[in-house]
Amino acid sequence: MTLSAAPAALAVEAQKKGKAPARRDRLTSWLIFVVIAVYFLLPLAATFYWSLRAEKGVLGFEAYRRLFADARFLPAFSESIVNAIVAIILSLLIIVPTAYWVTLRLPRLRPVVEFITLLPFVIPAIVLVFGIIRLYSRPPLLLTATYDSSRVVLVCVYAALSFPYMFRSVDNGLRAMDVRTLTEAAQSLGANWATILGQVIFPNLRVALLSGALLTFAIVIGELTIALFMAQQTLGPYMANLTRSKVYEPSAMAIVAFSITWAAMGLIAYISSERKRL
Amino acid sequence: MSGGFLTLEGVRKEFNGALAVDTFDLEVAQGEFVSFLGPSGCGKTTTLRMVAGFEQPSSGTIRLAGKDVTLTKPNQRNIGMVFQSYALFPNMTVGRNVGFGLKVRGRPKEEVATRVREMLELIQMGHLEKRYPYQLSGGQQQRVALARALAIKPQVLLLDEPLSALDAKIRVELRSEIRRIQRELQITTVYVTHDQEEALSLSDRIVVMSAGRIEQVGTPFDIYNFPKSAFVASFVGTLNRLHVTVADSRQGTVHYDGQSVRLGGPTPEHADGSKVVMMLRPEELHLGDGGGENRLNGTVSSVTFLGSVVRVRVRVGEADLTLDVLNERRLHLPEVGQAQTVTFPSHACWVLAEN
Numbered sequence: 001m002t003l004s005a006a007p008a009a010l011a012v013e014a015q016k017k018g019k020a021p022a023r024r025d026r027l028t029s030w031l032i033f034v035v036i037a038v039y040f041l042l043p044l045a046a047t048f049y050w051s052l053r054a055e056k057g058v059l060g061f062e063a064y065r066r067l068f069a070d071a072r073f074l075p076a077f078s079e080s081i082v083n084a085i086v087a088i089i090l091s092l093l094i095i096v097p098t099a100y101w102v103t104l105r106l107p108r109l110r111p112v113v114e115f116i117t118l119l120p121f122v123i124p125a126i127v128l129v130f131g132i133i134r135l136y137s138r139p140p141l142l143l144t145a146t147y148d149s150s151r152v153v154l155v156c157v158y159a160a161l162s163f164p165y166m167f168r169s170v171d172n173g174l175r176a177m178d179v180r181t182l183t184e185a186a187q188s189l190g191a192n193w194a195t196i197l198g199q200v201i202f203p204n205l206r207v208a209l210l211s212g213a214l215l216t217f218a219i220v221i222g223e224l225t226i227a228l229f230m231a232q233q234t235l236g237p238y239m240a241n242l243t244r245s246k247v248y249e250p251s252a253m254a255i256v257a258f259s260i261t262w263a264a265m266g267l268i269a270y271i272s273s274e275r276k277r278l
Numbered sequence: 279m280s281g282g283f284l285t286l287e288g289v290r291k292e293f294n295g296a297l298a299v300d301t302f303d304l305e306v307a308q309g310e311f312v313s314f315l316g317p318s319g320c321g322k323t324t325t326l327r328m329v330a331g332f333e334q335p336s337s338g339t340i341r342l343a344g345k346d347v348t349l350t351k352p353n354q355r356n357i358g359m360v361f362q363s364y365a366l367f368p369n370m371t372v373g374r375n376v377g378f379g380l381k382v383r384g385r386p387k388e389e390v391a392t393r394v395r396e397m398l399e400l401i402q403m404g405h406l407e408k409r410y411p412y413q414l415s416g417g418q419q420q421r422v423a424l425a426r427a428l429a430i431k432p433q434v435l436l437l438d439e440p441l442s443a444l445d446a447k448i449r450v451e452l453r454s455e456i457r458r459i460q461r462e463l464q465i466t467t468v469y470v471t472h473d474q475e476e477a478l479s480l481s482d483r484i485v486v487m488s489a490g491r492i493e494q495v496g497t498p499f500d501i502y503n504f505p506k507s508a509f510v511a512s513f514v515g516t517l518n519r520l521h522v523t524v525a526d527s528r529q530g531t532v533h534y535d536g537q538s539v540r541l542g543g544p545t546p547e548h549a550d551g552s553k554v555v556m557m558l559r560p561e562e563l564h565l566g567d568g569g570g571e572n573r574l575n576g577t578v579s580s581v582t583f584l585g586s587v588v589r590v591r592v593r594v595g596e597a598d599l600t601l602d603v604l605n606e607r608r609l610h611l612p613e614v615g616q617a618q619t620v621t622f623p624s625h626a627c628w629v630l631a632e633n
Contacts, residue, residue, distance in 0.1 A: 178363055184332055185365035185423075187352040189379035189430060199378075203369040 044258065051251035063248035067256070070249075076238035083151070083234060084220040087158035088213045091166045094159065096209070099170040100201055103179050117167040120160055125225040132157060133229065150230045157226055162216035169215070173208025174201075210271050214264040222257045282341070283308035283466050284329065284434055289338030291324050291490075298324045300490040302338070306434075309464040311457070313477040316487035317513065322470045325487075326436050329468060331355050342433055358427030362439040364419040366411040372398070372422050373407040379430035397425035400459060417448040424456065428463065435460070435467045441476065453480060474514050478502065486510045508630050511557050518558040518599050521632070524548045532556060532629065535595030539572045542625040554629040562626035563601035565590065565612060570623030574599065578612045592618050 054062035067073055095117075102113050120128070136143040136153055144150045179201070186196045202209070224236030239257070243250040282305030291299040299321040306312050314322035327333040329340060331352030340348045347355055366375050374381075376397050377390040385393075398404040401421040411419055420440055427435060437456070441449040457480050460467050471477050477484045478498040486493045486501060486509075494506045505511035512519065522532040522539065527548050530541035539556065548554050563569065576594035587602045588611060599620055603609065612618055 177368070178365065181361050181363055181365040182367065184330070184352070185359065185361060185426075186367070186378070186382075187332075188330060188355075188357060188359040188436075189382060189426065190353050190356075191378075191382045192353060195382050199382075200367055200369075204367070 044255075047251045047254050051248055051255055054248040054252075061252075063252035064256075066246075067249045067252045072233070072238060076233055076235050079233060080221050080223075080235040083155050083158060084217045086155045087162060087220055088216050090155065090159040091162040091216060092209060092213070095163065095166045095170050095212070096202070096205070097197070099167060099174055100179065100197065103171075103174045104183060114167070114171075117163040119163075121164050126229075128157065129226045129229040132226075144230065147231070151232060154227060154230050154232055154234075158216075158220045158223065161219060161223075161226075162212070165215040165219070166212040169208045169212030170205060173205040176208075177204055207271050211268045214268050218261045218264045221260055282306060283310075283343060284468070285339075285341040286325070286329070287339045287341070289325065289328060289335045289340060291321070291328060291333060292336045297490050299328070299335075302492060304485060304492070304495065306466055306468065308466055311460055311467045311469065311480060311482045313469040313471055313481040313484045314487055315471055315474060315477040315484050315514070316493075317472060320487040321490040322472075322485075322487050323438055326438055326468060326470045329434070330357055330359050330436055356430065356433050358430060358432030358435045360420070360423050360427050360435070360437045360440045362442050364411070364416070364423045364443075366419055366422055366426070368411055370410075371407065372403065372409050372411070372414070375411070375422055376426045376429050378426065383430070393429050397429045400428070400462075401425045401455070415448075416444050417452055420444065420452060421455070424459065428459070428465070433466065435465050437467065437469045439470055439472070441471075441473075449476075456480065478514070484514075486513065488513070505557075508555060508557075511630070516560050516600060518560065518563070518597070518601075520556045520558070520594075520597050520599075522554060522556045522629070524550050524552050524554055524629075526550060530624075534574065537574055537594075539574070539627065540624040541627055541629060545629055548629065548631065553632050555632055556627050556629050558599070558622060558627050560589070560600045560602045563599060563620050563622045565592075565601065565603060566619055567621055569621030570626065571621075572624060572627070573619050573621045575617070575619050578614050578616045578618050580614060581611055583611075590618075592620050594620070 049059075051063045052059040052061065054060070054066065098113065102110050123131075132153060133144060135141060137145075143153050182200055182204070183196055186200050191199070222236055222239065223234070224240055227234045227236045228240065235257070239250065239253050242253055284304075284306040286302050286304045289299060289302040290297070302321075302325055304312075314325060316322050324333060328335050331347070331350060335348060338348070339346055342355065342357075367378065370378065373394050377394045380390045380393055394407070395404065398407055401424060403418065403421055403425070406414065406418065411422070414422065420443075424440070440456070441452055444452065453476060456469075469477070469480060478501075481498055483495060484498055484501045485495050488509050494501060494510045496504070501510065501514055505514065508519075511517050520534050522534040524545060525531045525533045525538065527545045527550055530544045532539050532541060532554065534556070541556075545554075567573070574592075574594045576592040576599065578590060579593040579598055580589075580591040582589040583605075586605055588605055588609065589600060589602055590612060591598045591600050593599075601620065
């Protein structure tokens with residue numbers, strides 16, 4: 001009896017000892033989470049609080065009302081949205097076939113393509129924009145002469161800025177499926193390249209494509225440096241101007257911009273959680 | 279089986295200077311079931327992929343129904359292919375997967391729907407048309423892949439280790455299903471496998487390959503009973519190999535461990551006193567007397583119960599002789615360490631030069 005009870009007691013003791021560090025670990029994790037949350041959320045909460053103080057003595061949404069009532073806001077906002085959508089389409093048209101071909105036929109070139117797509121991270125935006133202006137503001141590539149032609153250049157630059165995110169999203173999506181076998185299966189059934197891309201590869205990449213597209217959208221929507229130097233009236237320069245002339249509206253604008261970005265991120269998270277089903 | 283519906287003439291394939299397939303010549307008759315059998319890296323899948331058009335031969339010609347298709351694109355060959363990993367399109371239902379080939383060929387919707395129903399009936403999965411691949415088991419997915427490949431009425435069906443990813447029970451079931459469907463449709467089929475049991479049970483003919491070359495082409499019976507090389511003999515089935523000395527080539531006798539063995543006939547190609555390898559299949563050997571005129575004495579080294587058969591190993595000289603005894607309730611199993619005589623008929627053994 002004693003012999004059998006002793007190991008049981010030891011086991012209970014060990015279990016207790018095991019539980020205590022586990023509880024301590026959980027507490028530490030929570031503490032780290034709270035510290036980081038405060039670090040990130042406190043400035044945001046302060047900005048939000050400030051944006052509610054437009055009317056003297058009361059907290060309200062007056063700054064937001066003024067913002068949306070500003071005749072320059074909606075054109076700038078819609079121009080940014082259009083720029084983002086066109087940049088996404090352009091980026092998809094460049095990245096998807098490239099990533100597909102690298103996966104299928106040129107896997108040795110993957111590091112080179114990865115490096116090229118990472119260049120927008122390496123080159124500062126200010127360097128990029130001056131390079132672009134120098135290149136495209138003299139013949140034979142005079143593309144910054146008018147507002148609209150500059151806008152075309154801007155959208156192309158945004159597409160290039162999205163390459164790091166888009167390539168990684170698409171590449172992850174392609175790695176998650178057996179691209180080579182699916183392609184060969186479709187080929188053996190008589191499909192040409194356009195059918196394979198349109199009916200087999202694109203539909204199976206939709207989660208990855210959406211992730212890349214939403215990330216691009218989040219970056220482009222509030223971009224300032226390049227738009228400012230290319231004299232574009234998008235949301236970024238509008239926000240910068242607002243900061244110089246108003247007190248409470250810039251805070252409201254910051255909250256609106258944050259909300260858009262967070263909505264995009266939330267959508268990515270939601271779609272990713274659906275990935276298993278797809 | 280004469281007259282090549284699918285013909286490979288002197289087909290070679292090199293990858294960056296490394297030879298993968300060396301001068302492959304084969305004629306497959308219409309409606310024939312041919313298997314490529316060999317270990318990993320022997321070139322069987324590369325050969326199949328050249329037939330499918332996914333790889334271009336470095337030299338040689340591939341003809342299909344008399345037409346040279348060596349340089350024809352895979353999507354213009356009318357060849358159905360089933361892959362090891364099923365390769366069903368995850369975004370499409372079973373029905374859409376099966377109808378994909380017809381749809382890209384621009385067939386009318388009604389024809390596609392009818393053919394899809396026919397194919398699903400053929401694989402006995404008519405009730406699962408609306409399911410997605412992820413909702414099916416591995417065996418069901420491979421059935422759908424087979425139906426999809428057959429839906430386009432291909433001239434040749436290619437199967438690349440289609441059962442390798444399945445568990446043993448499903449593998450056996452699907453094996454007979456593939457053979458039934460192939461016989462029913464009389465479709466010319468090339469099947470790649472490294473599993474000798476699959477090749478033996480399914481094929482009209484087997485092409486045994488090693489290091490990019492054809493070792494032997496023949497019926498399963500010929501390949502198993504009359505292997506032309508030591509490689510084929512050892513790769514197909516279990517084999518006992520004894521290093522023996524030719525005692526009298528005209529009489530067809532050899533010596534092993536001081537004991538004399540009579541072969542099925544004279545061996546004029548081997549000089550007296552030369553070292554050769556004697557081959558024996560386990561099922562030709564018998565424990566105790568009564569199994570034939572040859573007898574070798576040794577000691578039981580292991581006894582393994584496998585259900586329907588009991589595998590016994592008898593140590594004779596430097597080698598273990600493996601033999602299978604059919605199980606029955608009244609069987610008296612020998613004990614390890616016990617002295618044992620093994621007998622076998624002279625026609626059961628054949629010799630090949632060493633190497």
